[in-house]
Amino acid sequence: MLVEQIAVFLENKSGRLAEITAVLAESNINIRALSVADTADFGILRLIVDNVETAKSVLKENGFTVGKTNVIAVEVEDKTGGLAKVLRCLTDDNINIEYMYAFVNKTGENAVLIFRFEKMEEAIVTLQKGSFTILSREQICAL
Amino acid sequence: MLICRHLRRDEKLANKRRGNEMSVTYWEEEIETLPRVGLESIQLRRLQHLVARVYRTVEPYRRKMDEIGLKPDDIKTLTDLAKLPFTVKDDLRDNYPFGLFTVPLDEVVRVHASSGTTGKPTVVGYTAKDIQTWSGVMARALCCAGATKGDMVHNAYGYGLFTGGLGAHYGIERLGATVIPVSGGNSKRQINIMKDFGSTVLLSTPSYALNLAEAMDAMDVDPKSLSLRVGIFGAEPWSENMREEVERKLNLKATDIYGLSEVMGPGVAQECLHTTQGMHIFEDHFLPEIINPDTGEVLPPGEKGELVFTTLTKEAFPIIRYRTKDISRLFYEPCECGRTLVRMEKVTGRTDDMLIIRGVNVFPSQVEHVLMGVDGVEPHYQIVVDRDGNLDTMQVQVEVSEGVFSDEIRVLENLTKHIQKEIKDLLGVTSKVKLVEPKTIQRSEGKAQRVIDKRKI
Numbered sequence: 001m002l003v004e005q006i007a008v009f010l011e012n013k014s015g016r017l018a019e020i021t022a023v024l025a026e027s028n029i030n031i032r033a034l035s036v037a038d039t040a041d042f043g044i045l046r047l048i049v050d051n052v053e054t055a056k057s058v059l060k061e062n063g064f065t066v067g068k069t070n071v072i073a074v075e076v077e078d079k080t081g082g083l084a085k086v087l088r089c090l091t092d093d094n095i096n097i098e099y100m101y102a103f104v105n106k107t108g109e110n111a112v113l114i115f116r117f118e119k120m121e122e123a124i125v126t127l128q129k130g131s132f133t134i135l136s137r138e139q140i141c142a143l
Numbered sequence: 144m145l146i147c148r149h150l151r152r153d154e155k156l157a158n159k160r161r162g163n164e165m166s167v168t169y170w171e172e173e174i175e176t177l178p179r180v181g182l183e184s185i186q187l188r189r190l191q192h193l194v195a196r197v198y199r200t201v202e203p204y205r206r207k208m209d210e211i212g213l214k215p216d217d218i219k220t221l222t223d224l225a226k227l228p229f230t231v232k233d234d235l236r237d238n239y240p241f242g243l244f245t246v247p248l249d250e251v252v253r254v255h256a257s258s259g260t261t262g263k264p265t266v267v268g269y270t271a272k273d274i275q276t277w278s279g280v281m282a283r284a285l286c287c288a289g290a291t292k293g294d295m296v297h298n299a300y301g302y303g304l305f306t307g308g309l310g311a312h313y314g315i316e317r318l319g320a321t322v323i324p325v326s327g328g329n330s331k332r333q334i335n336i337m338k339d340f341g342s343t344v345l346l347s348t349p350s351y352a353l354n355l356a357e358a359m360d361a362m363d364v365d366p367k368s369l370s371l372r373v374g375i376f377g378a379e380p381w382s383e384n385m386r387e388e389v390e391r392k393l394n395l396k397a398t399d400i401y402g403l404s405e406v407m408g409p410g411v412a413q414e415c416l417h418t419t420q421g422m423h424i425f426e427d428h429f430l431p432e433i434i435n436p437d438t439g440e441v442l443p444p445g446e447k448g449e450l451v452f453t454t455l456t457k458e459a460f461p462i463i464r465y466r467t468k469d470i471s472r473l474f475y476e477p478c479e480c481g482r483t484l485v486r487m488e489k490v491t492g493r494t495d496d497m498l499i500i501r502g503v504n505v506f507p508s509q510v511e512h513v514l515m516g517v518d519g520v521e522p523h524y525q526i527v528v529d530r531d532g533n534l535d536t537m538q539v540q541v542e543v544s545e546g547v548f549s550d551e552i553r554v555l556e557n558l559t560k561h562i563q564k565e566i567k568d569l570l571g572v573t574s575k576v577k578l579v580e581p582k583t584i585q586r587s588e589g590k591a592q593r594v595i596d597k598r599k600i
Contacts, residue, residue: 007550009543011580037552042543042578044550063582065543069550098551116550 001124002070003137004052005114009065010036010043020045020059027058032140033114035101046101048073048114050141071116073135074127078104078111086113089130095123105143112143168480170283170318174427175482179475182483185427187221189455194218194227197461200245203238204463224432224453225441229464235265235405244268244459251459256304257404257504264304267404268459274313276456277407280425281314284413287423287482288375288398290344292319295370297342299333299351300378301502302326306408307378311346314410320344327351330358337369345374348502349381349389349397353533356392366394373416375400377409379499379535380490383419399489405465406452412487417479421472421486428456431487432464433473436494447472449494450487468494496594498528500535503572507593510539510574513565517558519546525584529597537574539566542581 010016017036024031033048049055052068059066076082083102090097096118104111112135117123127134135143169175174182195215197204207228208214217223234243241248252271256264269277290296296315302308308326315322323340325333327347333355336342345352352374359366371393377400389397401422402409411429412422424431429452433442436449450471454461470492475485498505507526514520523542528535539562547558559576566574585592 005550007548009548009578009580011578011583016580039552039556042555044552044555046550063580065545065548065581067545067548067550098553 001072001134001136002120003048003073003114003135003140005069005071005116006047006049006052006056006059007067007069008045008047008059010038010045012038012040012042017045019062020064023058023062024049024055027054029055029058030141032143033101033103033112035099035114037099046099046114048140069116070120071114072120072123072127073140074113074115075105075110075133075135076113078109082111083113086127086130086132089132090123090126093122093126093129095119095126112140168286168289169482170279170286175283175423175484177483179483182427183221186430186455189427190221190224190430190453191215191218193453193455193461194463197245197463201243203234203243221430224430224464227453227464229439229451229466230462231466232265232405232468236263239263240266241268243462245461246270246459253309255306255309255404255408257306265405267306270458273458273460276428277310277410278313278317280407280428281311281410282317283425284375284400284410285314285318285320285344287413287415287480288344288400289373289396289416290315290318290320290375294318294320294343294372295323295341296320296344296346297323297325297333297337297340297371299325299327299345299347299355300409306402306404307502310402310408310410311375315346330355331362334359334362334364337371338364341370343370343372345371345393345395346400347374347376348378349376349385350379350501350530350533350535352376352389352393352397353385356389357533359393366392369394371395373398375413377401378502380492383489386419401487401490403467403469405462406454406467407457411452415478415480415482418486421474421488423478423480423482423484424473424487426484428454430455431473431485433471434466436466436468444473444475447488447491450490466494468497470494498526498537498594498596500528500537500572503570505537505570505572509570510566511593513562513569514539514541516565517547517562519544520562521546523581523584524593525595526593527595527597535598537572538577539574540577540579540584542584543578544581 030050031047035046037044056066098116100115102111102113198215213226250270251268253269254266256266298311300307300311312322312324372395374395374397386397398414399422400409401412412424414422432451433448434451442448450467450469452465453463469490471490472488473485496507514524521544525540527538562576
């Protein structure tokens with residue numbers, strides 16, 4: 001049910017994102033999804049990759065601070081109202097979202113929503129109750 | 144006994160002078176203009192008396208002298224001062240709080256304290272007579288800067304444990320001027336008071352003076368419309384450029400004052416109106432030396448080194464050869480103002496890593512102490528001090544280790560807020576905490592470079 005995401009601390013200075021992606025490319029790691037959250041002083045890069053352990057260790061070797069968190073990936077049809085439907089279901093159950101980001105898969109038919117919730121277990125129950133498709137890590141990597 | 148008689152004569156002189164206040168240029172003319180040979184004979188007598196007294200009454204001093212086989216009788220000339228052991232800030236801490244006092248506590252009428260390197264303050268005490276002496280030297284300082292009985296003195300030094308506020312306050316009252324005990328902060332109110340009360344003399348840190356100038360600008364108050372004539376600024380290092388800026392923006396004459404709580408407080412030395420080449424040290428009370436900070440050897444006049452003070456007249460908390468860690472020089476040439484008192488150059492630096500940020504003493508070790516108290520934070524940090532407009536700023540850069548990292552912005556922001564609050568609580572200084580990537584703070588071979596001071600002083 002849960003997908004592992006890695007997070008990397010970024011200072012706001014030029015070239016850092018390029019360095020991270022170069023490090024990952026050298027180790028043949030494929031980035032499936034990413035988002036950057038930023039403040040005036042720093043940023044947090046969040047990544048879904050095909051090989052979490054390798055990605056984590058090569059980034060650490062290169063001096064980055066890396067963390068690992070569990071997130072939930074929900075697949076919805078890529079059409080109007082797809083996201084709204086999921087969010088309505090979560091709101092009805094008082095589930096708070098810490099952050100989220102999204103990408104559209106290769107076929108273009110479906111969108112994948114990545115969520116981090118305050119209460120992960122309760123969120124899963126709610127999403128299952130709403131009959132949404134929750135993707136496993138293997139499914140994400142296969143997309 | 145000689146000392147007492149002498150002071151009483153000074154008192155009489157001062158009282159006599161209070162009658163025709165407008166012509167006062169000296170507070171105690173006789174002593175301030177005494178030929179050096181006379182001054183030195185007073186100094187020697189007082190020094191001998193002091194050494195005999197601390198040897199008799201203060202165990203730590205006696206122990207230090209016994210260790211090198213020195214007896215009070217060995218002090219035969221002023222150059223024998225160099226035989227006495229130094230006193231350092233650690234001695235004050237080791238004897239916290241009252242271990243170096245020479246009189247019973249019931250004779251102590253006031254204590255003050257300043258921040259120490261580990262958060263433990265250093266405490267100083269004063270007898271009623273000490274407060275009189277202090278008020279007297281502070282009155283001298285005010286006269287030296289051209290203040291008179293007729294002045295309305297705006298005292299914006301902080302009142303409290305810090306010696307600045309109360310020390311200056313008593314001197315202003317002693318001078319017979321009117322003191323406005325406004326203390327620091329609330330610039331808008333300060334300016335309204337200046338306007339309404341007609342403040343003529345301003346006492347504050349130089350950076351706060353510039354802050355007031357900015358506030359005047361924002362309130363659309365023209366400094367020329369105020370009555371300010373002279374400023375007495377101290378408690379932090381400031382440059383000649385800053386002096387010009389203060390003078391221009393506040394439309395007054397800016398003078399420098401020196402003091403430190405371990406020696407007395409404000410009123411140890413003061414610039415006169417005739418020169419910007421140093422502050423007159425009131426050396427009948429505070430005997431200065433310049434030493435080589437590495438060897439401890441006394442340096443000849445005019446050479447740059449660490450300033451060392453011996454208090455000649457203090458009762459409750461006298462101090463012998465206190466190493467101030469301030470870098471300065473001594474000029475013995477006569478001054479145009481007629482004072483024969485030696486002048487000390489504006490303090491140009493420190494021999495230790497102490498920072499003075501907005502008048503507050505900050506040791507990097509205190510910041511480290513705070514950081515080490517936060518779960519997961521590693522001891523890789525750097526302090527960047529700068530000046531934003533007129534105010535000192537302190538940024539603490541902290542490396543983000545895995546222990547504190549989170550994928551949530553909120554968590555990291557709470558971390559920086561928490562550290563900022565802890566620093567404020569312990570040091571009394573507002574800082575900005577910046578999280579940086581690991582290994583971005585330079586690792587050095589020997590002593591880590593903890594501080595980058597970008598202020599141009």
